[in-house]
Amino acid sequence: MTQDGREIDMTRGMDESGLGMPGMTMASMSMPGMPTGSLATDTAKAQPTVPQVAQFVRYSGWPELKEALMSGRLKVAMMLAPMVMDLADKGVPVRIVALGHRSGAVIMVNKDSPARDFGDLRGKRIAIPSRFAVDHIFVRRLMREHGLGDRDLTMVEIAPPDMPAALLAGAVDAYATGEPYGAKSEMAGYGRVLYMTRDVWPKYICCVLTVREELIKSDPELVQNLVNHVMSAGQWLDSDPKHRTIAARIASERSIFNQAFELINWVMERPADRVTYGDLRLIRTEFDEMMRLAMNAKIINHPIPYETYVDESFMRRFRPVSISIQ
Amino acid sequence: MKPLRYLPALGIIAVIIALWWVTALGSLIFPTPLAVVKAIAELAREGTLLQHVYASLYRVTIGYLGALALAIPLGSLMGWFPRWFGAVNPVVQILRPISPIAWIPLAILWFGVGDASPTFLIFLATFFPVVVATASGVHLVEQQYVRAARNFGVNGFKLYQRVIFPAALPNIITGMRVGLGVAWLVVVAAEMVAINSGLGYLIIDARNAGSRYDLVVAGMVIIGIIGFGLDAVMRRLESLEEVRWRYGT
Numbered sequence: 001m002t003q004d005g006r007e008i009d010m011t012r013g014m015d016e017s018g019l020g021m022p023g024m025t026m027a028s029m030s031m032p033g034m035p036t037g038s039l040a041t042d043t044a045k046a047q048p049t050v051p052q053v054a055q056f057v058r059y060s061g062w063p064e065l066k067e068a069l070m071s072g073r074l075k076v077a078m079m080l081a082p083m084v085m086d087l088a089d090k091g092v093p094v095r096i097v098a099l100g101h102r103s104g105a106v107i108m109v110n111k112d113s114p115a116r117d118f119g120d121l122r123g124k125r126i127a128i129p130s131r132f133a134v135d136h137i138f139v140r141r142l143m144r145e146h147g148l149g150d151r152d153l154t155m156v157e158i159a160p161p162d163m164p165a166a167l168l169a170g171a172v173d174a175y176a177t178g179e180p181y182g183a184k185s186e187m188a189g190y191g192r193v194l195y196m197t198r199d200v201w202p203k204y205i206c207c208v209l210t211v212r213e214e215l216i217k218s219d220p221e222l223v224q225n226l227v228n229h230v231m232s233a234g235q236w237l238d239s240d241p242k243h244r245t246i247a248a249r250i251a252s253e254r255s256i257f258n259q260a261f262e263l264i265n266w267v268m269e270r271p272a273d274r275v276t277y278g279d280l281r282l283i284r285t286e287f288d289e290m291m292r293l294a295m296n297a298k299i300i301n302h303p304i305p306y307e308t309y310v311d312e313s314f315m316r317r318f319r320p321v322s323i324s325i326q
Numbered sequence: 327m328k329p330l331r332y333l334p335a336l337g338i339i340a341v342i343i344a345l346w347w348v349t350a351l352g353s354l355i356f357p358t359p360l361a362v363v364k365a366i367a368e369l370a371r372e373g374t375l376l377q378h379v380y381a382s383l384y385r386v387t388i389g390y391l392g393a394l395a396l397a398i399p400l401g402s403l404m405g406w407f408p409r410w411f412g413a414v415n416p417v418v419q420i421l422r423p424i425s426p427i428a429w430i431p432l433a434i435l436w437f438g439v440g441d442a443s444p445t446f447l448i449f450l451a452t453f454f455p456v457v458v459a460t461a462s463g464v465h466l467v468e469q470q471y472v473r474a475a476r477n478f479g480v481n482g483f484k485l486y487q488r489v490i491f492p493a494a495l496p497n498i499i500t501g502m503r504v505g506l507g508v509a510w511l512v513v514v515a516a517e518m519v520a521i522n523s524g525l526g527y528l529i530i531d532a533r534n535a536g537s538r539y540d541l542v543v544a545g546m547v548i549i550g551i552i553g554f555g556l557d558a559v560m561r562r563l564e565s566l567e568e569v570r571w572r573y574g575t
C-alpha cells in the first residue's frame with residue numbers, strides 16, 4: 001500500500017501545482033501553468049518490484065500532451081477540460097473520469113501596481129497562457145463581473161514559465177496562469193496576487209483526468225483503480241496540512257515537476273485552499289457552465305453535451321483506498 | 327520559358343501530394359491536402375491570411391536588414407584584419423550554435439512582448455551566417471586585385487568599396503541567401519513570443535486549439551511557398567552582372 005500510495009501521490013503531485021512546463025519555451029503559448037503532466041498507463045516496468053497503477057510522464061507543453069493523447073500513444077492524461085470537450089466532440093475517443101484539482105489559478109500584478117480590483121486593469125495588458133486555456137475563461141469571467149469589454153483589456157499569450165519575467169520587465173501589467181507560476185513571482189517578491197480562484201471561483205475546474213476509451217473497454221479495472229487512487233489521494237491531501245508538505249516534497253522531485261520544494265510548498269500552504277483536491281467528483285452543472293463559458297471565450301464554437309465527453313461510472317463506483325506515506 | 331522544364335519538379339510535387347493524401351486519410355491529426363486548401367481558403371475569407379503573412383514578412387525584413395547592417399561591416403573587419411578575427415571570432419562561434427528558442431526568455435525581458443522580441447530573434451538567427459560568410463569572402467579576396475589597386479594608389483575605404491567588397495560579394499550574397507533562409511526558418515520559433523499575428527503564431531495558436539491541424543499544415547504550406555519565393559529572389563540577385571563575374575569566367 002505504501003508503494004501504491006506513493007505512486008498515486010505522484011499523480012496528485014501532478015495536479016497540484018501544475019507546474020506545467022518547467023522552463024519550456026517551446027510550449028509556446030501553450031497553456032496554463034497548470035498540470036502538463038500526464039499518466040501513461042504503462043503498467044510500469046520501471047520498478048518491477050513495485051506494483052504501479054501508472055507511470056508518470058511530464059510533458060513540456062499542452063499541445064505535445066494533447067497530440068500524444070490523440071494519437072493513442074498516451075492512454076491517460078491530466079488535460080484541460082475545454083480541450084477534452086473539443087477533442088471528444090471531434091471524434092477523439094476520450095472521456096473525463098474525474099477532476100484533477102479545483103481552483104489553483106491566479107491573477108498576478110506587480111507588487112507596486114496600484115490595481116486593487118479587476119476593474120483597475122482597464123486599458124492594461126494581461127498575459128494569458130493561450131486563448132484556449134481555462135485561465136482565459138477566468139479572465140473573461142472577471143471582465144464580465146467588472147464591466148470590462150473586449151476593448152478594455154489587451155490579452156497577450158505568453159508561456160507560463162515566461163510570465164514572471166514578463167511581469168518583472170514590465171512587458172505586461174498582469175498575468176493569469178495556473179500555479180506555480182503565480183507563486184513564483186510572489187515568492188521572489190515582485191509579484192502580488194490580485195485574484196485567486198479560491199476567492200472568487202473556488203469550484204474552478206481546470207485539469208481533468210482523461211482516459212482513452214479503448215483503455216476503458218480493455219481494462220476497466222485499471223481505470224477504476226486509477227480513479228480510486230486519484231480521488232483518495234485528493235482527500236488525503238486535503239485532510240491534513242502535513243500531507244501537503246509530504247506531497248510537495250515528492251512533487252518537487254526532478255522526475256516529477258522538477259521545481260523547488262519551497263515553491264510547491266508555497267502553493268500548497270498559502271493558503272491551504274489555493275488549490276484543492278478534496279472534491280474531485282464530476283458535476284454536470286459545473287461542466288455545463290464551463291462549456292458555456294468556453295463558448296463565450298470562443299474556445300469551442302457550439303454546445304457539446306456532457307455525455308459526449310464524460311464517463312461518470314468510475315466515479316460512481318469509487319472505493320476509497322488508504323494512503324499511507326509519511 | 328519552356329514549360330517542359332518544370333515538368334519534373336511538378337511531377338515530384340504531385341507524387342508527394344498523392345502520398346500525403348493517402349497517408350492522411352482517416353487520421354485525426356494529419357489533415358488531407360483538401361482540408362489544408364480549405365483551411366487556407368478559410369483564412370483568406372476571414373482576411374487573416376494576409377495579416378499573418380504581412381506580420382511575418384515585416385518582422386523578417388526588419389530583423390534581416392538589421393542583421394545585414396551589422397554583420398557585413400563586422401564580417402568585413404574580421405575578414406580583413408586578423409586581429410579582429412582573432413578577437414571576435416570566438417564569440418561569434420560561441421553564440422552561433424545557440425537556437426533562437428533558447429533566447430526567448432531574455433528576448434521577453436529585454437524587448438517585451440510586441441514585435442521587437444521576434445524581430446530580435448530573427449536578427450540573431452540571421453546575423454551569424456552573414457558574419458561568417460562575409461568574413462570568409464573578404465579573407466579570400468585574391469591578393470592580386472588588392473595589389474593592383476594599391477599600385478594605382480587606391481587605399482583605405484575606397485579600396486574596400488571599389489575592390490574588396492565587390493570581390494567578396496559573391497560570398498556575401500551566398501551568406502545573405504543562407505541568412506534569409508534561416509530568418510524565414512526561425513519565424514515559427516520567433517513568433518512563439520507573445521504576439522497575436524504571424525505565420526508562426528498561426529501554427530502555434532492552431533496547435534493550442536483543440537483540433538485544428540488543418541491550420542497548422544496550412545501555415546506550414548504558406549511558409550514553404552513564401553520561402554520558395556524569397557529564395558527565387560535571392561537567386562536572381564546571385565545572377566546579377568556585378569556578382570556573376572566570378573563564376574562567369
